[in-house]
Amino acid sequence: MRVLMFGWEFPPHSSGGLGTACYGLTKGLSNQKIEVVFVLPKANSMPEKTHVKLVVADNFENAKNLNIAKNLKIRKINSLLVPYADSGVYKKRYSSYQQYYRSKGIENTIYSQDLYEEVQRYALLAKEIAKEEPHDIIHCHDWMTYPAGIEAKKGSGTPLVIHVHATEFDRTAGNPNQFIYEIEKKGMEEADHIMSVSQFTKNKIVQHYGISPEKITVVHNAVEFRDKKFHEKINDGEQVVLFLGRITIQKGPDWFLKAAKKVLKIKPNVKFIVAGSGDMEGFIIEKAAEMGIGDKVLFTGFLQGDNVDKIYSMADLYVMPSVSEPFGITPLEAMRNNTPVLISKQSGVSEVLTHALKVDFWDIDQMANKIVSVLNYSSLHNCLQKNGAKEVANFDWNIPASKCVNVYNGVLGAGCWVLED
Amino acid sequence: MVSVCFYFQVHQPHRLRNYSVFDISKNHNYFDEKVNEEIIKKVASKCYLPANRLMLELINNHKGKFKISYSITGTALEQFEAHTPKVIESFKALADTGCVEFLNETYYHSLSFLKSKKEFLHQINLHKRKMKSLFNVRPKVFRNTELVFNNELATFIENQGYKGILAEGAEHILGWKSPNFIYMAKTASAKQEVAKIKLLVKNYRLSDDIAFRFSNRQWNEWPLTPTKFADWINQVNGNGDVVNLFMDYETFGEHQWEETGIFDFMRTLPKEILKQKDNEFLTPSDIIKKHDAKDELDFHNFVSWADVERDLSAWLGNDMQKSAFDLLFELEKGVLRTNNLQLIKDWRKLQTSDHFYYMCTKWFGDGDVHKYFNPYESPYDCYIAFMNIINDLRYRVKETL
Known part of the structure; x- marks a missing residue:
């Protein structure tokens, strides 16, 4: 079977869970002898350093090194699309490109001036790829690629499966951009079947997009395992509580600060590390200072590769206070590094994790209570650590990949459906 | 001749509230009184009241031939007194029949024996006093929390003057021996004047057939009828003296819901068992008087009635x-x-x-x-x-x- 897959990003050049999930899933599919053509947006080459930080998804070469290339082929579409962009981010990116090329005396007319037109332009290019790449089924990841999937389906006539890693309701904490919402809704309606990363997300799709539950199969994510083990510590005797994720409203960094403040009142010798970047970064840094805990909250900026595992292993507790987290692979990454986790109940991963502490993201008293408990009661820390490490070993990408294959077979009318786990 | 011994454990804990680190030194209310009250009222109406009604009916109908025993923890009794006094009244009515024996245990359903003999003894005495004041009885037989038991505990209890004690009929202790006899505990240095304590071990197969498997449709013996169960009891005739059926009282109506037919099963069971003329119902004290110990059992390590491990790991x-x-x-x-x-x-x-x-x-x-x-x-x-x-x-x- 050959799958034409549309994604946004691919590790190591990825800025969030979506790239991680696509990598794991395609690896799992490759193990099942499923061929995948992975299509990505990639802009014309740019100098590394501009005044705006640009992460360019250039992956073909990397995939070769990642040992999963056997059944995987990566194709790039020349586009300015980047993951997690909104129209503001896109405009900045577009103008920096224009400035750069104008400075070189070149007038660049390829890219669209706004994000939404660019998504459409990308979709039409996708249609051409669908015509030339033989495939049995189309598989799209999140909203930016839904129009591409719909166009590709028009081009080749093969069935379309969309994979919902997040909805606009999650990203905006309940204040969706209408344009993106409509793209999502159309994608869900046009799709022959939908995969959602959790029951939590499935419920959102049913509730907010009016999709019938029978059309949606829950496929929980998994985590990659690494041989490399890190045992980093800050040797100043202070315990470390970690937030790692995009610093956006969705991820709840503000709730993390509120809990930190409460913890520090009764336990002053604790460091709170915020790792990641995002549109709320400046606000959160200022907020920490304003709350009088500026010296206790450290910011690392965006981390990649080994540094991610290093920071997990440094932490005594990883906290994921997301306001709305469709799945949440980061707790699994923390557990893989033997770090106990405290996760928001408003997350998909809390459906499938037992050896984790759980809390409502808004319940900062409980969040602080649980943070202090893990730091104070070593037996709690040890049991979470020991049982968590055992539990996370079951989260193998081959499992969601098999579910994916079941969905493909179901859509293609071959084999039987295995809908829920 | 088979002596059937029913013993029911009645217990409710004082559940904790979600006590936070921010409560420390400020708030000393540890227990979730609201939840505890809700639960005790719910279980009283689903289990304790209807089950006590049924037991009283059976005792009256069988004119002294149906006998049972209970151990009721202090923590359960306190909550009955506070929220469901009718349950206390119904236990008093059962006590008045003379067909019911009350056993002794730690008032707080604790594992104190593992840590402090002094505290353990104190809690036994608290429970003894409670039994006296509520039911006017002086228990002669002891059961420890969750049937946690070893030789040392048997010695301790023997020295307190008890005649009998209950334990799990764990296979790794019994080996080839049958749970359907009375045994002696392997007690150390009992004083001459102290009678050796007798040991009643649970027949966990037959007990669990009622307590755990009764409503399990995957069980190949489902549905369990009184006739079938009485037949299993009859099979012990000739190769055993007693069948000790030890279980949580909450089996009736709480673990096995009324809809499973558990009450109807129990309503007919005594009649079915007594159909065989050689069968009888006895309380633990009756059994100790009637049957001699066949052998000594060595409980070197702690044994309990919990989980497949039957140890302290729960x-x-x-x-x-x-x-x-x-x-x-x-x-x-x-x-x-x-x-x-x-x-x-x-x-x-x-x-x-x-x-x-x-x-x-x-x-x-x-x-x-x-x-x-x-x-x-x-x-x-x-x-x-x-x-x-x-x-x-x-x-x-x-x-x-």
């Missing part, structure tokens, strides 16, 4: 349980020295074994019996509340002394 299997248990008893001396009755009572209520059971991670995730009875979302949540409370208790002790 309460003290992981680091959290062990540390919580250790820390609680580290406070013993300090707590008692305060002479603050409320503080001492709080400390004792925390000893109830259920709190440690809720912290068990052994089967967590498999959705089994541990999860069913757990009022917390996870064992970790229970441990957090418990440890915060321990810290508050420590604070109160320090403040008082």
Whole structure:
């Protein structure tokens, strides 16, 4: 079977869970002898350093090194699309490109001036790829690629499966951009079947997009395992509580600060590390200072590769206070590094994790209570650590990949459906 | 001739509230009175009241030929007195029939024997007093919390003058021996004048057929009828003296819902068993008088009636349980020295074994019996509340002394 897959990003050049999930899933599919053509947006080459930080998804070469290339082929579409962009981010990116090329005396007319037109332009290019790449089924990841999937389906006539890693309701904490919402809704309606990363997300799709539950199969994510083990510590005797994720409203960094403040009142010798970047970064840094805990909250900026595992292993507790987290692979990454986790109940991963502490993201008293408990009661820390490490070993990408294959077979009318786990 | 011995355990703990680290030194209310009241009322109406009604009816109908025994914890009795006094009245009515024996145990359903013999004995005496004041009885037979038992415990109880004690008929102890005889415990250095204590071991197959498997449709013996069960009892005739059916009283109406037919089963069972002329119902004390011990059983290690392991791992299997248990008893001396009755009572209520059971991670995730009875979302949540409370208790002790 050959799958034409549309994604946004691919590790190591990825800025969030979506790239991680696509990598794991395609690896799992490759193990099942499923061929995948992975299509990505990639802009014309740019100098590394501009005044705006640009992460360019250039992956073909990397995939070769990642040992999963056997059944995987990566194709790039020349586009300015980047993951997690909104129209503001896109405009900045577009103008920096224009400035750069104008400075070189070149007038660049390829890219669209706004994000939404660019998504459409990308979709039409996708249609051409669908015509030339033989495939049995189309598989799209999140909203930016839904129009591409719909166009590709028009081009080749093969069935379309969309994979919902997040909805606009999650990203905006309940204040969706209408344009993106409509793209999502159309994608869900046009799709022959939908995969959602959790029951939590499935419920959102049913509730907010009016999709019938029978059309949606829950496929929980998994985590990659690494041989490399890190045992980093800050040797100043202070315990470390970690937030790692995009610093956006969705991820709840503000709730993390509120809990930190409460913890520090009764336990002053604790460091709170915020790792990641995002549109709320400046606000959160200022907020920490304003709350009088500026010296206790450290910011690392965006981390990649080994540094991610290093920071997990440094932490005594990883906290994921997301306001709305469709799945949440980061707790699994923390557990893989033997770090106990405290996760928001408003997350998909809390459906499938037992050896984790759980809390409502808004319940900062409980969040602080649980943070202090893990730091104070070593037996709690040890049991979470020991049982968590055992539990996370079951989260193998081959499992969601098999579910994916079941969905493909179901859509293609071959084999039987295995809908829920 | 087979003597059938029914013993029912009646117990409810004082469940903890979600006690936070921010409550320490500020708030000394540890128990979720609202939830506890709700549960005791619910279980009273589903189980205790209808089951007591049924038992009384059976005793009256069989004119002294149907006998049963109970052990009711102090923590359950306190909650009946506070919220469902009718349950106390119905137990009193059962006591008045003369066909019901009440056993002795630790008032707080604790594992205190493992840590402090002094505390253990104190709780036995508290329970003894409660039995006397409520039912006007002096128990002669002892059962320890969750049938936790070993040779040392048997010796201790023997020295207190008890005639009999209950234990799990664990296969690794019995070996080829049958649970359907009376045994002697392997007690050490009993004084000459002290009669050797007799041991009644649970027939866990037949007990669990009722308590656990009764409504299980996957069980190849389902549905279990009184005739079928009586037939199994009859099969013991000729190769055993007793069949000890030990179970939680909550089996009736709570673990096995009324809809499963458990009450109807029990309503007919005595009649079916008594159809065989050689069969009879006896209480533990009757059994001890009637049957001689056939052999000695060596309970070198602790045995309980919980889980497949039949050991202490349900309460003290992981680091959290062990540390919580250790820390609680580290406070013993300090707590008692305060002479603050409320503080001492709080400390004792925390000893109830259920709190440690809720912290068990052994089967967590498999959705089994541990999860069913757990009022917390996870064992970790229970441990957090418990440890915060321990810290508050420590604070109160320090403040008082």
